[in-house]
Amino acid sequence: MHRLATAGHTDETDRFAEVTLKNVAATAGLELTPADTVVACSTPQVAAMYARLGFPIAGVEADVDPPPARPWDVLLRLAADDPTWRELAHPATLDVYARYRLDDLRCQPLHPNTLAALVHSLGVPTTAGRAAAIRQHVLDMPAPIVATALGYHHATTARLATEAGTTWSSYAPGNHGQ
Template structure:
């Protein structure tokens, strides 16, 4: 405006963002079953996809997980996403532990001691989230749509504060999603929800 190269009034159109709707529950469970059983899918994509479909984690957070976030307590395997750590169902635990033992990008001279759950090709760096998201989409797991389905299903089954603490979500986010999904926990009593219910497990495909 100062250089008189445009008019005094300038209208900037709003950016349009198109997002795919969340997967249906049947689609989510179908994708989960395929990742657990299809050995043709690369292991890292199977594990990353299961974390999205079960625990509603964004890819940007998944690539920042380390092997130290996978906790073994006797025969129980836990995944630290929030507080408390989330229990991992047996079929998923076996897949997760196999992945840790055979992670990609660990044989280069610059990356032999990487602690990332999903090591990248660059020394000391995790897998790139944009690349992981694209690869998941190629195997039929659109990350945003899958995460939306997972978090909504969790909120239909558990109180928002419990889900927020365990999966690392903000309370305002889970409260908004509860309203959108018509969840039954909208009047859940506030208080200390640091501990998840005894025996809580994310839904498995065999439970449907």
């Protein structure tokens, strides 16, 4: 029996359940069905989508009055500069927030230079780390995919792939089992 917890990075859509199930199938290789899966969900609208597809629903935080704050409530309060977000946040979240001085980033655009300055102030060399990360990515996947995913020019990732000694340039996509 599979358990599907409904949290993820799928944009809001009336087909959220179907898109999530297809994503699980594509990324995890699992074809989830109502016969072998129980959906754990705290959002009534999302639970209804899975129920329409025949999935049994395990209500998370069901029948609790008043309903507890959900993770996005913490983020909404934080974004609104409401200090009560800390009352909802997990202690480990508060620890990370304080340790990495994330208060310093509040109300600043999330730009690579902003993050680089923060990381550099913690003593981490950002340029060397970024280059090493990109070289690892081009070893793991074709350079054009890395370029698209990270916003680099394809020539830059192709050069880094060559320097890293990758063999992706000879990779021919498609089904070769035919």
